[in-house]
Amino acid sequence: MTSELFSPLPLRSGAALGNRIAKAAMEENMAGDGQLPDRRLLRLYRRWAAGGAGLLITGNVMVHAEALTGPAGVVLDDAAPLEPFTEWAAAAKSGGGAVWMQINHPGRQIQADMPGVVWAPSAVGVDLGKHSSRFGRPVAMTPEQIEATVARFAVTAARAEAAGFDGVEIHAAHGYLLSQFLSPLVNRRTDAWGGPLENRARMLLDVVRAVRAAVSPSFAVAVKLNSADFQRGGFDADDARQVIAMLAPLGVDLVELSGGSYESPAMSGRPADARTQAREAYFLDLAKDLVGTSPLPLMLTGGITRRDTAEKVLAGGVALIGMGTALAVTPDLPGRWRDGREADRQLRPVNWSDKALASAAGMAQVRHQLRRIARGNRPTPGTHPAYALVTEQLRQRRALRRYRTWLPAARGAVTADRAA
Numbered sequence: 001m002t003s004e005l006f007s008p009l010p011l012r013s014g015a016a017l018g019n020r021i022a023k024a025a026m027e028e029n030m031a032g033d034g035q036l037p038d039r040r041l042l043r044l045y046r047r048w049a050a051g052g053a054g055l056l057i058t059g060n061v062m063v064h065a066e067a068l069t070g071p072a073g074v075v076l077d078d079a080a081p082l083e084p085f086t087e088w089a090a091a092a093k094s095g096g097g098a099v100w101m102q103i104n105h106p107g108r109q110i111q112a113d114m115p116g117v118v119w120a121p122s123a124v125g126v127d128l129g130k131h132s133s134r135f136g137r138p139v140a141m142t143p144e145q146i147e148a149t150v151a152r153f154a155v156t157a158a159r160a161e162a163a164g165f166d167g168v169e170i171h172a173a174h175g176y177l178l179s180q181f182l183s184p185l186v187n188r189r190t191d192a193w194g195g196p197l198e199n200r201a202r203m204l205l206d207v208v209r210a211v212r213a214a215v216s217p218s219f220a221v222a223v224k225l226n227s228a229d230f231q232r233g234g235f236d237a238d239d240a241r242q243v244i245a246m247l248a249p250l251g252v253d254l255v256e257l258s259g260g261s262y263e264s265p266a267m268s269g270r271p272a273d274a275r276t277q278a279r280e281a282y283f284l285d286l287a288k289d290l291v292g293t294s295p296l297p298l299m300l301t302g303g304i305t306r307r308d309t310a311e312k313v314l315a316g317g318v319a320l321i322g323m324g325t326a327l328a329v330t331p332d333l334p335g336r337w338r339d340g341r342e343a344d345r346q347l348r349p350v351n352w353s354d355k356a357l358a359s360a361a362g363m364a365q366v367r368h369q370l371r372r373i374a375r376g377n378r379p380t381p382g383t384h385p386a387y388a389l390v391t392e393q394l395r396q397r398r399a400l401r402r403y404r405t406w407l408p409a410a411r412g413a414v415t416a417d418r419a420a
Contacts, residue, residue, distance in 0.1 A: 004314050005321070006338060009054070009297070011253040014218045015166065018097055019054035020314060021334045024256070024301040024322035025102040025169065027069060028059040028370055034406060035065065035075040036084040040374035042091040047373050048327060049095030052334030056092045057169055060104035063152040065410055066116035069106045072399035076156045079410065082163050089164035100167040100220060101160040105149055107177030108138035113400060115407050119145060120180050121187040121194065128356045146193065146203060154210035167220025170207055173258045178204045179226060182243065183235045201243050205250065212251040222254040223247055227286040237286050241293055248295040256299040256322060257287050284313060291317035305346065307337045328369040329381045350385045361385035364392035
């Protein structure tokens, strides 16, 4: 019997995905010189392209060179050369599937030792208790900065299309800038971008409109949205329902549901208020509530590792299955499912009591696997989380030195070009 997992998914923009399995975005932190994709990302995405997923979504690409989630983040702005991105798109499409670029601005979730800017809707810092000092102190954005950032998203989307990507996913989840505007805990503005949800959603809606206007009608535009922030008094499922309804008339093809932030890392199964647990399909219960009212197809990401779980998610009305960590450990998992096989390995669990540190170690474990794949090696899911975290920190320090050298030169070149 043919599984719905391997049936096409038509999109509103006219294209169709080859099946219902997507490689969800994972932050690779693997930029080469000039904050550009290099051969490592090409090799990694060729491996995933051969794995059988109908869609690959890249790790978040930064729209603002002065605001990165990490020092090895990829930047696509109006000054970046296009050829490396063209090669990246071609590698990701080499298996016959589609590729979307996730585009993002981190807002306040920027490390304290990074150069550049730390912006947020309001001057409310990241609260991680004893780890709070890891992040910079944000300043509230001016209306001019908000409008300039909206324009940056549109520039990045247009250039992604020019490079050969099939779509973009606008990141409005996990506590990054657009998610910060949506959250009543972070957004304490009293102007047109603050207060009621209609105002807090304004920046996201403006970004979607600007992106859709900058790309062709057949280019896919998706949004990644928290089903909930998993913080009491934060963005919740009812807010998500309303925002999805606001997105529907704007030419959005798909909404990916996830959840959490650095403060409440529910996306890794470690929410601050313990209303979800580290299990498969973390956000399925919330997604089921939203499916019944959503005017847009929904993608669910978070902890899916087995085919029967994926089948249950589809049976619940979700249109697309997103997997991240599972494909870092088993890059050909979609092909295995098609052949009636499952993954034979799982990532080593991180059972540390410090949720913030456990989340960081978990992400370091994933990136350790990505780097192995990018070198042409097999993943080693048994890697100890402490080892992964320490080696990740060493790499980040080297990347930070490169970024600190590159950024002033890049800003100077852009200023000179604009002056000319």
